Amino acid sequence: MNVFNRARSKEIKYHDKFYAETTLFQSGSWLSRPVKVVLENLTHIEKNKIQVLDLGCGVGRNSIPIAQQIQAYNGKVHCIDLLPSAIKLLNQYAEHYGVTNTIVPQAVDVENFLINKNTFDYIIACSCLEHVSSEAAFQTKLEEMKAGTTDKGINCILMSTEVKEIDVLSGEEQVGLIELNLSTEKAFAYLRDVYTGWQVLIEKSVQQEIQEEKDGRAIIFRSNWITFVVQSKGLS
Template structure:
């Protein structure tokens, strides 16, 4: 098993456990509430009806379900993409429970393999997912497909972990982080500025983040810079 396969196995184990044992929008985990920035930027869209949204790395729907509820009765749709069967299965269930199944379109697929149709979407967002692509080539390719797939006036919201470190809490030992892309915070900012040249920058923020997780049954501190990047296509 190579490094990519090992990391994907760790991530699958972690997320499968979370999705099976935590309930969406209940306190006690990061599934407790949607990301406020993602919801706030949706309100800046200019077209009231027939909006198409794309959630890359949707998980069980903590962002796509609240947005789908806002699309009710407008003819809009949230297209949801995730690699994990557990994510799509629970999202389908939560969509029924929240009465938004008609506003959701679900795809179990690697983000890098999902075809983003040109000039198709009004809002594309991705939360803590693009850093799990298999290579920088895939990262750049997906950014290009997202840009081509966005209508004029459409918005992107990217939330990406960079500068990631994992530290064993029992020993203080720094571990090999279980992230596919080890992005440098400043280099990521420069790359995004280049790829979004000509767009209207709506938000660029960097905030430190720390979360205690389990790795092989041991408590580990996951630390990163959370980079938020939002822009509107002119």
């Protein structure tokens, strides 16, 4: 099994188990609240009939709060995730929070989901693009996101780079098992190149650590977490 397939298998196993054991907005988990920057940048966009695309939506950590904010404006949140189990739970949470009519869910690999041109006012890729199969696929998806954005629309990209795994007991450090493990510099280089001509609203990198269990061992998942938010300048 190659690195991509091993990484993909690990991600599916981890998320299936995590979503089954952890409820949306559960205190103490990374699902406890939506990502602040994702919600903040929604305020920069005209909400009337707004079309949002949430790539790698999971069970609705960001999709549900966004839907709550835009449902009165006849907007839609198009939710894409690889895992049928995540989409099933998303539908349940959407019903629980009263936003079923605002959520448009689809279980499909983000890499295979074609983004139609000039369709979405806000595209979110949070912990998503580091799970595509190659640098070429990464660039292609960025180009699709850019082309699929309306005038004055926003793309909000958050992803892990330079991923490492540290064994808590031994202190042993190794390259993290993830589908696309870009250096921080290279990831930013791709982003700047693809979004040339757009207004950069946020560009930053912070080190992030998450403790997980792997093969019965406690490990620290360490990465440089990058945030890149850009807005189309439109035709005016």
